[in-house]
Ligand SMILES: Nc1ncnc2c1ncn2[C@@H]1O[C@H](COP(=O)(O)OP(=O)(O)OP(=O)(O)O)[C@@H](O)[C@H]1O
């Protein structure tokens with residue numbers, strides 16, 4: 142059976158970095174949700190304008206369909222996607238079961254990392270990301286990890302969590 146993990150968090154929290162490393166470690170298919178945004182969404186963010194629910198909805202539905210389609214082909218996936226609100230996560234898990242790994246940490250550290258990289262997402266949008274962020278709730282399948290850890294430590298912790306409980310026996314596809 143295929144399994145699906147979303148590495149979530151605000152912009153600059155390390156989703157793309159950690160999700161790609163986790164996917165490589167377990168041999169699952171990786172995607173970055175940024176590459177599913179229509180150009181209008183990217184233009185908006187580049188201009189420093191936060192996306193709205195209406196901007197995000199078709200994007201989230203396309204991501205849910207991508208995971209379901211990968212699953213139908215027998216592939217497990219690791220997706221880097223902000224998934225900031227509970228309602229967004231519910232859309233993502235509407236087609237297939239999804240587990241969430243939240244990269245969690247202070248705005249100051251994230252902002253410093255954002256300033257040090259070259260990316261369309263301006264650090265000025267970080268406040269709007271934190272404003273709508275909803276932590277994982279008790280009835281959601283997920284875990285929060287401290288993004289201050291090194292990438293290696295985060296990948297170890299993520300894979301360790303994935304190997305326990307509902308995602309056990311994660312590993313390369315047969
Ligand atoms: N654990 C870490 N320790 C130190 N630096 C990190 C860590 N994780 C990511 N970084 C660095 O922080 C920056 C932000 O990481 P990354 O681009 O992966 O975040 P993101 O959440 O995918 O951002 P966005 O959603 O805006 O695309 C990058 O320059 C990356 O190299």
Ligand SMILES: O=C(O)[C@H](O)[C@@H](O)[C@H](O)[C@H](O)CO
Nearest residue numbers: 151152153175192223224262
């Ligand atoms: O929901 C959102 O506002 C978006 O997903 C953003 O978080 C960006 O796509 C990403 O974080 C920037 O690269």
